[in-house]
Structures are given as structure tokens and as C-alpha cells.
Amino acid sequence: MKDNTKLIAAGRPHKRSAHPVNTPVERASTILFPTYDDYLEGARSINYGRLGTSSHRALEEAVTVLEGGFDTRLAPSGLAACNMSILAFVETGDHILVADTVYDPTRKFCERFLKRFGVETTFYNPTADKEDIAALMRPETTVIFAESPGSLTFDVQDLPALAEIAHGGDAVLIADNTWAAGYFSKPIALGADVSVQAATKYIVGHADCLVGTITSAHEEASRKIYMALLQLGSNVSADDAFLALRGMRTLSARLERHQENALDLAKWLAKRSEVARVIHPAIKGCPGHPIWKRDFSGSSGLFSAVLKPIELNALKAFFNALRLFGIGFSWGGFESLAVHVHPERHRTASPWTEDGPVIRFHAGLEDIDDMKADIDNAFAAMMQAQ
Numbered sequence: 001m002k003d004n005t006k007l008i009a010a011g012r013p014h015k016r017s018a019h020p021v022n023t024p025v026e027r028a029s030t031i032l033f034p035t036y037d038d039y040l041e042g043a044r045s046i047n048y049g050r051l052g053t054s055s056h057r058a059l060e061e062a063v064t065v066l067e068g069g070f071d072t073r074l075a076p077s078g079l080a081a082c083n084m085s086i087l088a089f090v091e092t093g094d095h096i097l098v099a100d101t102v103y104d105p106t107r108k109f110c111e112r113f114l115k116r117f118g119v120e121t122t123f124y125n126p127t128a129d130k131e132d133i134a135a136l137m138r139p140e141t142t143v144i145f146a147e148s149p150g151s152l153t154f155d156v157q158d159l160p161a162l163a164e165i166a167h168g169g170d171a172v173l174i175a176d177n178t179w180a181a182g183y184f185s186k187p188i189a190l191g192a193d194v195s196v197q198a199a200t201k202y203i204v205g206h207a208d209c210l211v212g213t214i215t216s217a218h219e220e221a222s223r224k225i226y227m228a229l230l231q232l233g234s235n236v237s238a239d240d241a242f243l244a245l246r247g248m249r250t251l252s253a254r255l256e257r258h259q260e261n262a263l264d265l266a267k268w269l270a271k272r273s274e275v276a277r278v279i280h281p282a283i284k285g286c287p288g289h290p291i292w293k294r295d296f297s298g299s300s301g302l303f304s305a306v307l308k309p310i311e312l313n314a315l316k317a318f319f320n321a322l323r324l325f326g327i328g329f330s331w332g333g334f335e336s337l338a339v340h341v342h343p344e345r346h347r348t349a350s351p352w353t354e355d356g357p358v359i360r361f362h363a364g365l366e367d368i369d370d371m372k373a374d375i376d377n378a379f380a381a382m383m384q385a386q
């Protein structure tokens with residue numbers, strides 16, 4: 001089956017005489033077993049709400065099919081999916097390699113939380129040569145954590161090369177696949193042991209709940225992930241699992257439109273006199289474009305633009321003049337967003353040195369002409385305030 005079909009068919013109720021199209025929301029803490037034998041059998045499947053119900057199993061099944069993995073477990077947020085998947089593979093004395101452009105709260109988790117338990121992190125330049133990254137490996141390195149492309153400056157990583165480095169040192173490669181939504185990139189086929197997503201973004205798609213997904217490539221990874229989630233008491237509400245699965249049904253249609261709008265907007269921005277450059281991996285000439293072309297089948301709605309240096313007052317005027325674009329964190333919903341981001345604050349191995357402000361845009365599903373008019377108007381306000 002093609003991905004478009006998988007998104008419609010996977011995780012649907014199995015053949016029954018008459019049933020709704022969607023797997024119903026099954027909320028539960030206690031699960032009741034009619035007989036002692038059923039209770040024994042239940043110990044091996046759905047037996048307590050924290051471990052999920054049929055609502056969770058349906059979403060897990062659909063994400064597994066989309067990512068092409070062995071199985072999927074859910075986490076209460078994308079951040080929990082990233083951090084718990086790292087926790088599953090480390091113990092005191094271990095060392096991990098993490099992309100310098102990783103989602104910042106995961107960076108903080110490594111620098112602060114993992115450090116307290118004696119796990120050391122080295123941040124690597126995500127666009128460094130394979131040999132330079134391999135040279136950072138130590139005998140005690142157990143994880144390489146990549147995010148491709150990074151969600152502020154869209155640095156595309158060479159996942160097959162990272163998988164080779166990881167496996168050469170008995171480590172695992174975990175990849176954050178949120179930007180591509182499991183649809184435009186398949187980290188597991190590229191060699192990753194685990195692919196994580198903030199399903200909060202494109203899978204949920206409506207900016208109304210948080211869910212994380214952790215897809216393992218093989219049984220060994222799956223066992224460790226399961227144990228970490230179980231022992232940490234992780235749980236996702238059945239309502240949120242339902243919303244995420246409902247979002248998946250329209251994922252391909254939405255992503256195609258996000259892609260089209262983002263590319264159009266990025267090319268339009270690149271020609272504006274206020275813009276120094278746009279950073280969009282699917283645009284020829286942008287850093288990482290050759291690897292994107294090799295490893296991705298499309299691009300989503302998130303990209304950045306570096307403006308020419310301006311006064312803070314003028315930048316404020318830009319944001320305050322926006323009517324359609326919301327000022328907000330997160331992305332992946334149906335709506336357009338713009339946010340001032342600060343890559344210079346979050347890096348150590350690959351310092352960010354450009355002077356102009358970086359604006360991250362999320363191209364929503366609105367009409368492209370209205371989106372451009374909104375930004376055009378905001379640029380006019382910016383230049384007036386300058």
C-alpha cells in the first residue's frame with residue numbers, strides 16, 4: 001500500500017458485524033476480566049488503563065505502519081517521547097551524542113537531568129563530516145540523538161551515516177521525525193533504531209492536544225522503550241489518542257497543502273528586500289538541500305527566514321501588524337504562525353553568527369494570497385517603524 005492509503009486503512013476497527021468507521025474512545029483505568037483465565041490472558045495484552053486501551057492500540061498500529069517500524073508506543077508529549085526514548089538506552093557512566101540543533105528542552109534534559117544521573121552528553125555539529133562525528137564516539141557511547149531537519153534552522157542530517165557511526169560503536173540512533181511527520185521521511189528505513197515524533201504537530205494537526213510517538217525498528221529497542229515507559233508511569237489519555245488518530249486520516253492532504261504554501265511563501269520571501277535569506281531544505285541552494293533531496297519525499301510547512309538587521313522596535317511592529325499569522329510556539333496545526341527564534345542561544349558546537357533576526361514561519365492551510373498580503377502589510381509596518 002502507498003502511504004496515502006495506509007493513513008486511511010491502518011488502525012481501523014477490525015471486521016465486525018456493524019461498527020463505526022472510527023475506533024471509539026475507550027477511557028479506562030480498571031479493566032474487568034470475566035474469568036480467571038481471561039485475567040491470566042489479560043496480563044499479556046490490555047489489562048490496565050495506564051498501559052492503554054483499544055484507542056491507544058489503534059493509533060500505535062497506524063503510526064507503526066506509517067513509520068515502517070516494529071511497533072510504536074505513545075508518550076504524553078513529543079518532549080516526553082524524545083526524553084524517555086533516550087532514558088531507555090542509558091545508565092550511569094554512559095555517554096551520548098546529541099545534535100547541537102536539537103529541540104531545546106531535550107538539550108536541557110541532557111545537560112541537567114541526565115547529568116545528575118552520571119550520563120554525559122556531547123553536542124555535535126549536525127552538518128559536520130561523518131569522520132568528525134565518528135571521532136566523538138567513545139566506548140561508553142550508547143545513543144546518537146538526531147533531529148532532521150532541526151526545527152529552528154533546518155539543518156538536514158545524514159541519517160544513514162549517523163546509523164553507521166552508531167552501529168559501529170554498539171550504540172542506537174534515535175531520530176526526531178516530527179518535521180516530516182513520518183510521511184516525508186522514513187528514518188527507520190535510513191537506519192535509525194527509533195523514530196520519535198511530536199504527534200502534537202502534524203499528526204494531531206489541529207493544535208488542540210499533545211501526544212508523542214516512539215516507533216522502534218526492532219524488538220530489542222521496543223522492549224527497552226516499553227520498560228522505560230512502564231517504569232516511569234507514562235500515560236496518554238484515550239481522548240488524545242483518538243484525536244491524534246483522527247488527525248492521521250487527513251495527514252497526507254494537509255501536508256501536501258502545507259508543503260505547497262510553504263514553498264510558495266519561502267520563494268516569495270526570498271525575493272523581498274527585508275529578507276537576507278530563507279532557510280528551507282527543499283529549496284535549491286539552501287544548506288542541506290542535497291541530503292533532503294536524497295532522503296525526503298517532500299517538505300512540510302515549517303521554515304525560517306533571516307531578516308536583514310533591524311531595530312527591535314521595527315521587529316515588534318512587524319509582529320504586531322500580523323493579522324492572519326498567529327505569534328506562537330508549536331506548529332503543525334491548520335493555522336499559520338510566525339515566531340522570533342534565537343538559534344544563537346541554544347548552540348555550542350555550531351555557533352549561530354548571523355546578525356539579522358530569525359523568524360520561523362509555519363505555513364498553514366489558508367489561501368496563499370491572503371498569507372502574503374498579511375506579511376506584506378507587516379513588512380510595511382516594520383519599515384515605517386524603522
Ligand SMILES: Cc1ncc(COP(=O)(O)O)c(C=O)c1O
Binds near residue numbers: 147178197198
Ligand atoms: C522537533 C520537535 N520535537 C519535539 C517537540 C516537543 O513536542 P511537544 O510540544 O509535544 O512536547 C517539539 C515541539 O515544539 C519539536 O518542535
